[in-house]
Amino acid sequence: MKKDSLCLHAGYTPKTGDANVLPIYQSTTYAYDTPEELAHLFDVPKDGHIYSRISNPTTSAFEEKIAALEGGVAAMMTSSGQSATLSAVLTVAQAGDNILAFPTIYGGTFNLLKVTLAKIGIECRFINPSMTDEEIEALIDEKTKLMFGETIANPAMTIFDFDRFAPICKKYGILLFIDNTLATPCLVTPFKYGANVVIHSTTKYLDGHAVAVGGMVVDGGNFEFRGNPRYKDFYTPDESYHGTVYVDEGGPAAFALKARMQLMRDIGVCPSPFNAWLANLGSETLHLRMKRHSENALFIARALKKNKHISWVKYCGLEDDENHEPAMKYFEGGFGGMVCFGVKGGRAKAADFIRNLSFIRQLTHIADSRTCVLHPASTTHRQLSDQDLIDCGISEDFIRLSVGLEDAEDILADIEQSLDK
Numbered sequence: 532m533k534k535d536s537l538c539l540h541a542g543y544t545p546k547t548g549d550a551n552v553l554p555i556y557q558s559t560t561y562a563y564d565t566p567e568e569l570a571h572l573f574d575v576p577k578d579g580h581i582y583s584r585i586s587n588p589t590t591s592a593f594e595e596k597i598a599a600l601e602g603g604v605a606a607m608m609t610s611s612g613q614s615a616t617l618s619a620v621l622t623v624a625q626a627g628d629n630i631l632a633f634p635t636i637y638g639g640t641f642n643l644l645k646v647t648l649a650k651i652g653i654e655c656r657f658i659n660p661s662m663t664d665e666e667i668e669a670l671i672d673e674k675t676k677l678m679f680g681e682t683i684a685n686p687a688m689t690i691f692d693f694d695r696f697a698p699i700c701k702k703y704g705i706l707l708f709i710d711n712t713l714a715t716p717c718l719v720t721p722f723k724y725g726a727n728v729v730i731h732s733t734t735k736y737l738d739g740h741a742v743a744v745g746g747m748v749v750d751g752g753n754f755e756f757r758g759n760p761r762y763k764d765f766y767t768p769d770e771s772y773h774g775t776v777y778v779d780e781g782g783p784a785a786f787a788l789k790a791r792m793q794l795m796r797d798i799g800v801c802p803s804p805f806n807a808w809l810a811n812l813g814s815e816t817l818h819l820r821m822k823r824h825s826e827n828a829l830f831i832a833r834a835l836k837k838n839k840h841i842s843w844v845k846y847c848g849l850e851d852d853e854n855h856e857p858a859m860k861y862f863e864g865g866f867g868g869m870v871c872f873g874v875k876g877g878r879a880k881a882a883d884f885i886r887n888l889s890f891i892r893q894l895t896h897i898a899d900s901r902t903c904v905l906h907p908a909s910t911t912h913r914q915l916s917d918q919d920l921i922d923c924g925i926s927e928d929f930i931r932l933s934v935g936l937e938d939a940e941d942i943l944a945d946i947e948q949s950l951d952k
């Protein structure tokens with residue numbers, strides 16, 4: 532099936548007499564008639580459900596759908612995007628290890644990797660596209676476990692150049708983790724370009740209606756762990772799970788199995804079945820929404836370029852955008868809904884712009900069906916000096932616009948009336 536159909540059908544196929552729509556299994560646990568049946572599930576957990584911290588039928592259906600959309604072999608839903616990143620990283624890294632990441636990633640992820648992982652002994656080494664390959668490779672040693680990037684960095688709007696960075700990971704046999712939240716599998720499929728693990732905040736476009744916080748870790752099934760000295764615990768017995776060897780038990784889904792049987796078991800960052808159900812319901816229209824978000828965003832970006840109150844616009848769908856060329860290599864069917872721009876007159880005028888909007892709301896959220904907007908310099912980044920703002924790529928006039936599904940002319944009219952004021 533094509534992606535549009537997978538959004539509606541992947542993950543749940545009713546048997547005769549079953550509910551036609553995925554039911555909510557609001558149950559912590561699962562009943563079995565014989566000790567042998569339950570014993571079998573402890574040996575081979577992928578054959579059924581034991582306890583909802585480990586897996587749940589509603590959640591599993593959503594996981595299967597996202598794995599299918601991404602072209603991966605298995606997925607694990609988590610309670611948030613943050614816990615998805617945390618459990619994915621801890622599946623391969625421990626105290627003494629290090630990881631590579633780009634500083635332009637989502638602020639919450641940046642802090643998790645830089646500050647919180649450091650507290651448990653995992654060092655994050657920051658790299659950026661202006662470094663040479665030699666400079667990046669010089670940071671890789673035998674303790675390096677992965678490279679972390681975002682398809683579209685939020686809010687810097689840079690596009691991850693798979694063709695440049697995936698070969699570096701391959702050369703050294705390290706995993707490439709990609710946060711695909713802002714592109715979604717309907718626009719970009721990172722596994723096609725060399726990613727090994729895909730991460731989502733399902734809170735954003737996958738849910739699409741701003742009702743449920745959630746995350747997803749997707750296993751590409753395209754990495755050879757066996758024999759790679761960086762990942763010995765994938766092919767040697769796990770004594771904490773009666774000697775399971777993940778590459779034997781999980782096959783191509785060894786990463787997803789280890790994530791679930793070690794991290795989800797021990798840390799318990801499971802979503803509620805109701806939130807999994809809500810996110811799954813939202814994802815049924817993902818294909819339609821991403822087309823509309825992309826069309827609306829391109830329309831707004833083009834109009835803003837011509838507006839006399841605007842000093843600059845960043846949107847990779849614009850032909851003259853600095854990220855248009857890499858975006859053309861990886862995006863199919865649109866460039867997403869995030870547009871950033873600068874209001875002439877700096878911090879004060881940008882704040883006035885937010886104040887004078889009518890239906891477009893100021894939110895820290897993005898990727899909702901409703902258009903929303905944020906001025907980082909006066910909100911999320913207000914403690915920073917003007918120089919600090921410049922250093923993290925956010926100017927005082929910077930506006931982040933998440934273009935929604937309303938009529939594009941209504942969105943533009945609200946923006947224009949506010950700019951005119």
Ligand SMILES: *Cc1c(COP(=O)(O)O)cnc(C)c1O
Pocket residue numbers: 611612613614637639640681685710712713731732733734735744745746
């Ligand atoms: C929101 C977001 C996250 C964090 O997800 P939560 O669901 O809020 O925990 C991670 N990455 C990106 C790109 C995001 O936009």
